[in-house]
C-alpha cells in the first residue's frame with residue numbers, strides 16, 4: 001500500500017489570521033511515478049533492438065563479408081525492426097484504447113466466426129515457432145452473437161491464444177472456445193498445458209511490461225503489452241478477465257462479457273419504423 005502524501009500550505013490573511021490548506025497528493029504522485037516508469041520501460045524496450053540493429057549496421061559497414069554472411073545479418077536486422085514495429089503498434093493500440101469511447105452495441109458478430117479466425121492464427125503461430133506440434137482445438141459449443149468492436153475482440157482473443165502457444169512447450173494441448181454462462185453473458189476461454197503461473201504473479205500480469213519469464217517472452221516475440229491490451233478491451237466491453245493457473249499443469253484465461261452484449265443467432269430483423 002502506498003503511504004499517503006499530504007501537501008500543506010499556510011496562507012496568512014487579515015490581521016494575524018492563518019489558513020492551513022491540506023491536500024492529499026498521493027494519487028497525483030502515483031500517476032507521476034507510473035508515467036515515469038512507463039517512459040523508462042518504453043525507452044528500454046526500444047533501445048534493446050536498436051542497439052542490436054546498430055551493431056549489425058556497423059559490422060556490415062566495417063567488414064568485407066561474404067554474400068551469405070551479409071544475408072544472415074540482414075535477416076537478423078529484419079527481425080529486430082519487426083520487433084520494434086510490433087512494440088510500436090501495441091503502444092499505439094493501447095493509447096487508442098485509452099483515448100476513445102467504449103464500443104457500443106451497433107455491430108453484432110457470430111462468436112464462432114471470431115473463434116475460427118483466431119484459432120487459424122494460433123495454428124500458424126505454432127507452425128512458425130514449434131513446427132505445428134501443438135494440439136490446438138476449437139470448442140464448437142452453442143453459437144450466439146456478440147456486440148462490440150470486432151477488431152478489439154479479435155485482438156484480445158488472439159492475444160490469449162498466442163500466449164498459450166508461445167508459453168506451452170511443443171506437443172502441448174491448447175483448447176479455446178466461447179460458451180454461454182449460466183448467470184447470463186458469455187465467456188471466451190483458452191486453456192493450455194503450459195508451465196502455469198505462480199499465484200504471486202497473477203495479479204500483476206495485466207500491468208504493462210510485466211513478464212514472469214522475460215527471456216521466453218522476448219524469444220517468442222512478446223512485447224509485454226498483450227495482457228494490458230486484453231484487460232483494456234475487456235473493460236471497454238463491460239466484461240472481466242479471469243486467470244486460473246496451476247504451476248506445472250497449465251493456465252486458463254477467460255474473457256467474460258455481460259448479457260447486454262450477447263444474443264442468440266439469427267434474431268429476426270427489427271421491423272422498419274412505420
Ligand code: ADP
Nearest residue numbers: 163164167211212213217222223224225226227
Ligand atoms: P508477453 O508479450 O510477455 O507475452 P503479456 O502481457 O501477453 O506479455 O503476458 C505477460 C506475462 O504473462 C508473460 O510475459 C508471461 O510471463 C505470462 N503469461 C501470459 N500468458 C501465459 C500462459 N498462457 N502461460 C504462462 N505464462 C503466461
